[in-house]
Amino acid sequence: MRASINIIFLGAPGAGKGTQAQLIEKNWDSKPLATGEMLRRISSNMTSDDPLPAKLRQIMAEGQLIPDDTMIELLQQEIGREKYKNGFILDGFPRTEPQAIALEEMLAKNDLRIDAVIMLTAEEKALCERILGRVFCSECGANFHTSLNPPKQEGLCDACNTKLERRKDDNLETLRKRLDVFHAQTEPILPYYKEKGLLTTIDGMREIAQIAEDIQNTLASIRK
Numbered sequence: 001m002r003a004s005i006n007i008i009f010l011g012a013p014g015a016g017k018g019t020q021a022q023l024i025e026k027n028w029d030s031k032p033l034a035t036g037e038m039l040r041r042i043s044s045n046m047t048s049d050d051p052l053p054a055k056l057r058q059i060m061a062e063g064q065l066i067p068d069d070t071m072i073e074l075l076q077q078e079i080g081r082e083k084y085k086n087g088f089i090l091d092g093f094p095r096t097e098p099q100a101i102a103l104e105e106m107l108a109k110n111d112l113r114i115d116a117v118i119m120l121t122a123e124e125k126a127l128c129e130r131i132l133g134r135v136f137c138s139e140c141g142a143n144f145h146t147s148l149n150p151p152k153q154e155g156l157c158d159a160c161n162t163k164l165e166r167r168k169d170d171n172l173e174t175l176r177k178r179l180d181v182f183h184a185q186t187e188p189i190l191p192y193y194k195e196k197g198l199l200t201t202i203d204g205m206r207e208i209a210q211i212a213e214d215i216q217n218t219l220a221s222i223r224k
């Protein structure tokens with residue numbers, strides 16, 4: 001049985017959130033919503049009359065963080081799209097407690113709520129290996145890994161045959177910085193979701209299928 005559900009994925013960069021979001025999508029109607037991809041898509045819109053894409057390009061070019069109220073506004077627009085009418089799997093937001101609170105308020109205004117928060121844990125050494133093998137399809141958004149989740153044909157997307165790419169920021173130096181930010185910002189929001197009874201922590205260092213099964217069981221249990 002397929003059903004819709006709103007999920008937040010937490011976990012260090014490379015903990016397997018993108019891969020697991022794709023697997024959830026096969027059993028549930030919820031669609032992956034990676035905020036990094038959302039921002040890349042919106043900011044690359046050069047033709048729109050909307051001043052937002054240009055503003056985002058400037059913020060990102062300066063290496064600044066997108067202000068929380070802007071992110072909430074963007075997310076509100078995004079989850080209003082037809083694609084997300086049966087739920088979303090949010091990855092990349094929130095990263096701080098004020099963001100978590102603002103997200104909850106915005107969702108409540110739209111008669112929505114978070115059903116589950118899943119934290120994928122990972123060891124840093126294994127994360128490095130994972131990050132450096134990561135490739136994705138810029139055409140359809142599918143994610144693969146050169147050794148852990150290889151495409152059927154090397155370097156090509158299974159779904160649409162497009163040449164797979166590495167993200168520019170998938171290198172060791174950037175990873176270290178992102179891990180520092182992750183520890184500093186995301187870990188403090190875990191108690192927030194735990195207190196609400198929404199948090200499930202899953203060991204993300206096992207086989208992809210095992211992790212998927214744990215996630216599946218967690219989601220099935222909250223739908224009972």
Ligand SMILES: [Zn+2]
Pocket residue numbers: 137138139140141142157158159160161162
């Ligand atoms: Zn593709």
